[in-house]
Amino acid sequence: MSDLSARFSPSRREVLRGIGLVAGGAAMYRAMTALGVTRGSKYTGPVDLSGAPRGASVLVLGAGLAGMTAAYELRNAGYRVQVLEYNARPGGRNWTxxxxxxxxxxxxxxxxxxxxxxxxxxxxxxxxxxxxxxxxxxxxxxxxxxxxxxxxxxxAYLHSPAAFGGKPQRYRSYKADYQGMVAEQLAKVVGQGALDKEFDKQDREMLLESLREWGYLDGQLRYTRNDGTSDTRGYDKDPGGGLSGKPVWSQPLSAKDVLNSQLWHALPIGDVYEFQxxxxxxxxGMGRIGEAFGRELGDLIRYNAKVTRIVQDEHGVSAHYEDAAHPGVTRQVRADWCLCTIPLSILGQIPMNVGSAMADAISAVSYAxxxxxxxxxxxxxxxxxxxxxxxxxxxxxxxxxxxxxxxxxxxxxxxxxxxxxxxxxxxxxxxxxxxxxxxxxxxxxxxxxxxxxxxxxxxxxxxxxxxVPFAMGCFGEWSDELRAKHYDNLCQIDGRIALAGEHASYLPAWQEGAITSALDAIGRLHQRAVAGAKS
Amino acid sequence: MKRTARCGIIAAMLLAASAHAQSPAADEAVLPPAVLAHASGEQIFQHICQGCHMPDARGATGAGTYPALAKDANLESAAFAAATVLSGRRDMPAFGPRTDLQGFEAMLHVDLDDAQIAAVVNYIRSHFGNHYADTLSAADVAALHPPTPHKP
Structure with a gap:
């Protein structure tokens, strides 16, 4: 085993360090592009809304990111657009x-x-x-x-009151120790022949080499206190210059403590696609996006408008609303089409004449x-x-x-x-x-x-x-079962009404879900409007 | 399901975490899972229900409304109330036990058992200006469970 490990040199980390010093990131990027590792963005710009029928109008309910994306694109495409918003500000859950x-x-x-x-x-x-x-x-x-x-x-820290006497652990140290522990144990069983069936000798050597690099193992494939592990998990005293510059290595946590602390639950969070x-x-502040949309749309948005009823007929859609601050007097607006982005938590309480498929979908989703x-x-x-x-x-x-x-x-x-x-x-x-x-x-x-x-x-x-008065919950709580039963029905246009928002997306709670659902819905509404104008 | 799996990473951290026995005292502001699992009707109302229905059970109105439970004629039917807690209604989440949820979805869910659902319904129906004399048992709630969906 030791003569195997003796040939493992230099580690990939060291190589990458060398590349970074010598060639810089651009060289690495070019190399990666040549290898097909990276690829440019495929984004092709917003939805195609060309050929809007002259004079066609759309009523947008809700000035969150879904509603304002829709209003912005529809207006730019030539539709007459009005937006009703419950709050006195644009943005909805985009808020600072x-x-x-x-x-x-x-x-x-x-x-x-x-x-x-x-x-x-x-x-x-x-x-x-x-x-x-x-x-x-x-x-x-x-x-x-x-x-x-x-x-x-x-x-930053990983922390549990039940682990390490409640002392927070640096992510850096715990991550290194976790990887070291896993690598050392796996290397041990490879050495004992446990994987001889799965891997031939060359594969096993490759596996051990990768474990040594990934787990910061020493020449004997052990995870120990040394310069290599300290350069990952951190030093007790950082290296410096001159006579006082000698570093003091840090002592790794014991393998059993690493395991039983269960802090490993949090290690992969940053590996989640959305968090990379x-x-x-x-x-x-995030609210800058909603504020910018609001400025752009100006008086297309009517604020403090609480929608109380949505009625469609074969020619158009009317929304009844009252002043959110001074209820009592009901007003109406009307348009040919309606894009409704009101959260389902609230929409479920607003009378709206849609078919049972959409109505059931609206009622099916609770809020987290x-x-x-x-x-x-x-x-x-x-x-x-x-x-x-x-x-x-x-x-x-x-x-x-x-x-x-x-x-x-x-x-x-x-x-x-x-x-x-x-x-x-x-x-x-x-x-x-x-x-x-x-x-x-x-x-x-x-x-x-x-x-x-x-x-x-x-x-x-x-x-x-x-x-929160305008949301009554954080986001639509879909399960796989609910999605299979109701999601398509929620997103299908019902007569002249389409829904959009994070709740009408596969990206619950994310702003990208709200925006892509709006683009998807207005694309379909536009096709209907064009088809209707030609017929 | 991919999404469930990746969210599961976070969920697992947060759940497992709370499984740690962290001095589970019943007077804590946030009841640890082990305490919440045995919370009384009053505790369940004060730690969960009043988040939306408000401490005085009078509900609240914004863009939509959380119904009042105080002096609530709909509570005449204890079974209706229990079914609502068990299975949810519109934006109100279901609090009945769910074994089919994974990862993040499981983490978002709060499980109350039949005895707890009976206890919180009994509590609400005898407080906040409600004076219903009849009570609900765990067995009554058990009878309200929807048939278990077949899982392959």
């Missing part, structure tokens, strides 16, 4: 709470956001995967500046619970004390998540953390608290990971999606 904002949740609790200038919470979406091309297209088209969103931060590097966020809490601190202690610049700590406390801001690094001022981002049973229970209790609870739990909370916390704001 900033200092000075107030937010009143269902039940009447009003929160004043007391964040400093420039600090914010995105209560809804907060990250954009690089492959959400349609959303990125509109950011470019509308001039929304983007910056990197850090998802994986090797210096590079991700983006709009400079100044989720809660986000933003906490402002007097200083950016996660950067100053702990060298955490962006990224996410995952914990199995009910807060689930601590998100560090991916912007304004090294700034001297205050900072806002995402102090909780939670789902399921935990989110239901946070929802059932008052906003002040939610904030208090997030501070109490988070201080187990960052003891600085106790001295540095200033104020917070909490958004529980089931209490």
């Amino acid at each position: 709470l900033r200092g000075g904002d107030t937010y009143t949740e269902l039940g009447g609790e009003r929160q004043h956001c007391e964040f400093d200038k420039g600090l914010y919470l995105n209560p809804g979406p907060w990250r954009i995967p690089y492959h959400h091309e349609n959303l990125l297209h509109y950011c470019r088209e509308l001039g929304v500046a983007l910056e990197p969103f850090v998802q994986v931060n090797y210096n 590097t590079t991700l983006f966020q709009p400079v100044g 619970a989720s809660v986000k809490i933003g906490l402002q601190f007097k200083r950016r202690f996660w950067e100053e004390d702990e060298r955490i610049y962006g990224g996410i700590t995952y914990t199995d406390l009910p807060i689930f998540t601590i998100g560090y801001p991916s912007t304004d690094f090294f700034s001297r001022g205050k900072g806002v953390l995402l102090g909780a981002y939670t789902w399921g049973a935990s989110a239901f229970q946070f929802t059932a608290m008052s906003p002040a209790e939610r904030v208090r609870e997030a501070v109490r739990q988070g201080s187990q990971i960052h003891p600085q909370y106790a001295n540095e916390f200033e104020n917070g704001i909490a958004v529980a999606w089931h209490r």
